[in-house]
Amino acid sequence: MTTAEGPHRADGWTAAVRQRLGLGRLLPLGGPADGSWIAERAAATVLRDAAAGSGAVLGKLRIAPAVEEHTPEPAVPGPPSALPPGPLRIEADFASTARRPLHATADALRAALLTAAAQRLGLVVDEVDLRVTELLEEEPRPAPEPPADVRAAEPDGTAGAAAAGVPGVMSLTHVLGGAVQHAPGHVRVELATAGDHRALDVARAVRGAVAGAVEGRPTVAVLITAVVERN
Known part of the structure; x- marks a missing residue:
């Protein structure tokens, strides 16, 4: 039977799915011991800014x-569907003029791209495959990046x-889901980082702070969903 709340619940579920798909892949930051991931959308924003x-x-x-051939297991459980x-x-793909x-x-x-991936994010990138798709008549003017889509949560x-x-x-x-997810002996924290801090360094510091603050010193995983430039 359909209730009055049915359409609202469906709309909420659809919005949640769109939000999840909008993140893209959940990419590993650092190595197996770092227990940190970043949304592809957030990483792409930083890389596009660096390419300007x-x-x-x-x-x-x-x-x-x-x-x-061999993919190591992470030291802690990662977010659902996260890449190892x-x-x-x-x-x-990129466009450029033929003036050089x-x-x-x-x-x-x-x-x-390699510099930004390593120094601003902490991604381990082995390959960059580029393809020219268009020749431009004039030098490109960098377009401002839209502000990051941040679903802020209170630090409860x-x-x-x-x-x-x-x-x-x-x-x-x-x-x-919630900004902080608890499981037996494990905590996952979801957050946005500042663009003037290296994402992996922030994630490592968060893992240490949370492990030290929560009783029993649980393992901690961090997911960065946005990188935000300060005003």
């Missing part, structure tokens, strides 16, 4: 696992308060 000064205009961007730790591969050699533009873009409870107090944490978020 390369002379190229990024089109489609995808981050996927590099080909590996291991090297990654960036695939991107395309290989030079590609080299500059590849360097910008001991674990939430400990995580929210770490430098570089902009807010806790709630895309995959």
Whole structure:
């Protein structure tokens, strides 16, 4: 039987699915011992910003696992559907003018992506595969990145308060459920980080803060759903 609440519940479920799919892949940050992941959407925002000064205009961007025969297990349970730790591969389409050699533009873009992945995020990237899709008549003008879509949550409870107090944490978020998820001996925290802090360093600090604050010193996993530039 259909109730008056039925359509509202369906709308809420649909919105939740769209939010989850909008995150893209959940990518490993650092190595197996780091217990940290970042949404592909959040990582792509940082990479697009870094590419703006390369002379190229990024089109489609995808981050996927590099080909590996053996994938190590993470030290802690990860978020649902998260990729296991291991090297990654960036695939991107780009447009550029012919005023300088395309290989030079590609080299500059590849360097910008690798540097941002390592120094601003903490992603382990082994390969960057680029494809020219368009030749432009004029030099590209970098378009401003839209603000990150952040579903902020209040830092409820001991674990939430400990995580929210770490430098570089902009807010806790709630895309995959509550901002803090508890299981026996384990805590998962979901949050947004500041763009002027390396995402992996913030995640490591959050893991330490939460483990030290919660009774029994549980294992801790961190999922970064957005990287936010300070105003």
